[in-house]
Amino acid sequence: MLTKEEIYTNLMKVPEFKNLPPSQIEWMATKGTISIHPDGEQLFKLGDPMNELRILFKGRINLYMEQGGNLYYFDVVEPFEISGRLPYSRMKGAGAIGVAVEEAISYRLHSDYFHELITTNYELAEVLVHAMTDRVREFTKFQQQNDKMMALGKLSAGLAHELNNPSAAVVRGAQELKKHLANLPEHFKGVIRIQSTEVIVDGVNDLLFSKINATQPALSLMEKTKKEDVMLQWLDDNEIQEGYMMAETFSDFGFNRDDMEGLAKMLRPQDKNAVVDWLFQVLTTERLVHDIEEAARRINTLVSSIKSYTHMDQAPAKEPIDIREGLQSTLTLLNHKIKRNRVQVTLHFAENLPKPKIYVSSMNQVWMNIIDNALDALEGKDDARLDITTERDREFILVTITDNGPGIPREIQDKIFDAFYTTKPVGKGTGLGLEIVRQIIRRHDGEVKVRSVPGQTSFEVCFPL
Structure with missing residues (x-):
């Protein structure tokens, strides 16, 4: 086990700590504990309580995500990287599976000390808050990329099937x-x-x-x-x-x-x-x-549906478009899922609907996320139905997408647009789909609402002409 002096020496090697007052490093060396993990040991699994700040002194920790019952490597914790729970973090549980590579030695500071850390070690607290901000930014970027890859996977699987x-x-x-x-x-x-x-x-x-x-x-x-x-x-x-x-x-x-x-x-x-x-x-x-x-x-x-959906021939600028084209293209790309789930699709498109100026490829991403979620909700249901309605509401276009699935519980309806919130099993969703929908609609100065009771869920997308 390491002495207090050895812990201090290792903490000084953390890049973020190089300009901290020595007294604050000493405080950390006194309050923290050391753990030694043999090669191959699982340090934590998905959902395990995460109530410690961790700094790896030796070895590596490989991080894995679980998808479809299989583990996929996606990142690694290197020596002298800050990980685990940080002050002001809302982290409750581990978001991945951590496995030691070679012998791993890690420093651990329990969250019970966070109040004292914040009140007596201002510079240290500031460094850790910056580390948390950077971590959230990197994790968000990773999750967004993962969400894009999942969407691409769905798109390519559907296209290959069709x-x-x-x-x-x-x-x-x-x-x-x-x-x-x-x-x-x-x-x-x-x-x-x-x-x-x-x-x-x-x-x-x-x-x-x-x-x-x-x-x-x-x-x-x-x-x-x-x-x-x-x-x-x-x-x-x-x-x-x-x-x-x-x-x-x-x-x-x-x-x-x-x-x-x-x-x-x-x-x-x-x-x-x-x-x-x-x-x-x-x-x-x-x-x-x-x-x-x-x-x-x-x-x-x-x-043609793919080109229309991605708008691959056009520059990313707003342009007037028939809103029905994006909805039809999305349904074409999801046709394999519609047929597999035996969903009856009913379209109620208003005649002579004005063409709003929109970012076409972004708006198609809205339709893809909402309709794909609706089809997931209808999986295994007899008499599955999907109704899509377009209409003009004063100076707005209103698109309503309704399914007769089980519905969204009232207590979580306010959370479904939050980043990383998902009710789907691990590997089935990142919790970014509806958050991206809200971002895109807000970019169009519009609004998206959900109304749900058992047997009927409607997403209402409204944006100005």
Whole structure:
């Protein structure tokens, strides 16, 4: 164990203490205690009472955060760094897990001495207050960065989920189209043998393009199956080769028995097989191209939503914008979560709403935080609902986002906008989301309120035109 003189010598090595009166260092050496921790010992865990000022004399203390049941290293306490609880600090418990690296020797001053420290050691108290201010600033910066990374993780996870299906559809469609086109030369042999007139060619083409360009009505599974059965029967009756492969495609494009009978009357009997096969090849190509186009359009919509959400092409300046665009983009990016939680989303957007001047990317962050929290509240709920309303209230725009989740207890409703306050499990939230929402709304000279009872929580965001 260290002597008082050795404790004094080590305290003098603390950079913040270099200009302190020696008497105040002596006071610390007299009042404090020394602890020795072997390599690997856990000094404290998340939530442990923190009622001591600590200064490490030897070794290191690695700090870990817990996320999803796993420990993640995020910082280290080096020798002669001030840590633990400080005078005037509202710290109640440890915010991380501390593990000794090598043998660690630490100085500890219990908070019971803080009153005496403040009243009799003014310079020391001033140094420790500055240290606390610096620590809060650094921790806030870290938490804000962590919050951004969590938001980015949610965004990228959602985007990856949403892009997976259309991108796979493009690849699958391209492969099918390539295989399909590889077979066309063989089918062309039958087409080239056809003896026809311009009238017949025009008749076949008119029938084909009328079906391609027509909008087909939505059918029930039973209606669709019945149409395919009728088409398959006609193909079999007319001895069309591989008719079982063609029935669904002809039916999907709206061909019926009368269309096929009319087609047959235009053709020589020996040409019927070749023409029907040619029509099937054209329709198959059309279907594959349409599927690829739809998947590519979905990807384009997602990319547009990302650009709109981040406002990546624009300078960070206020500009007039349709408030519905940001809400729609946010819903698009959270669509995977909406579908996973089976949430019914209802939009009540006022017509002819004026375009307020806002910082677009910042305001989109507001919608993301509030809607994402609402979806978290709806997880596992039957009949989950999310209602979003926009309206004009005199010279203000009012956006109300309501969910039918469990609600926010009355006793904590005043705390949810405080920095670092969160009701979510460790690793699920930093407690900065709604605090950032309030900052952004205040930057727009607006206001955000929450109204919550069991079964209904509404966030009202109001900002001037």
